[in-house]
Amino acid sequence: MDPAAQLAQQVLQALADSSAQPLAEVQERAPADRDFSELEASLADWGYGYGVAWALVRAADPMMSSQAVADLARRGTALAWRMYSEESWARLLENGRQPAPEAPSDKDPEQPEPDTALSEFMGKVAQTRASRPERGSRAPE
Numbered sequence: 027m028d029p030a031a032q033l034a035q036q037v038l039q040a041l042a043d044s045s046a047q048p049l050a051e052v053q054e055r056a057p058a059d060r061d062f063s064e065l066e067a068s069l070a071d072w073g074y075g076y077g078v079a080w081a082l083v084r085a086a087d088p089m090m091s092s093q094a095v096a097d098l099a100r101r102g103t104a105l106a107w108r109m110y111s112e113e114s115w116a117r118l119l120e121n122g123r124q125p126a127p128e129a130p131s132d133k134d135p136e137q138p139e140p141d142t143a144l145s146e147f148m149g150k151v152a153q154t155r156a157s158r159p160e161r162g163s164r165a166p167e
Contacts, residue, residue, distance in 0.1 A: 029102075031105060033082060040075065040078040048073070065119065075107065075110075
C-alpha cells in the first residue's frame with residue numbers, strides 16, 4: 027500500500043476524533059455571538075491533520091530528510107482531506123473572503139484599546155530616566 031494512503035487513513039481517524047478539536051478552547055472563550063467561519067475551522071483542521079501526519083512520518087523514520095517528511099505529510103493530509111471535507115479549498119477561500127458583519131461594540135470610544143495603552147505606557151517608561159539625588163563625595167577614611 028502507498029505510504030501516503032496509509033498515512034491518510036491515520037490522519038482521517040485523527041480528524042474524525044471528536045475529542046481532538048483544536049479550536050474548542052478558543053471557541054469557548056470567544057464571545058457568544060462569534061463563531062469561526064468554515065474557512066477558519068477548515069484551516070485549523072488542515073493544520074491539525076498536517077501536524078499529525080508530520081509527527082507520524084518523523085516518528086516512523088527519524089533519519090528521513092525534512093523535505094521528504096514534509097512531502098509525505100502533505101500528500102497524506104491531502105488524501106485524508108478529500109475524504110474528510112465536502113467543500114473545495116477554492117469555495118472555502120471564496121466564501122471566507124466575504125466581509126463578516128460587524129458586531130455592535132459596547133466599548134467606551136474614549137478608552138484606548140488595551141494594546142495601545144500598554145504600548146504608550148511602555149514608550150513613556152522607555153523615555154524616563156532614573157533620577158536620584160547625587161551622592162556626596164566621600165572623604166577617604
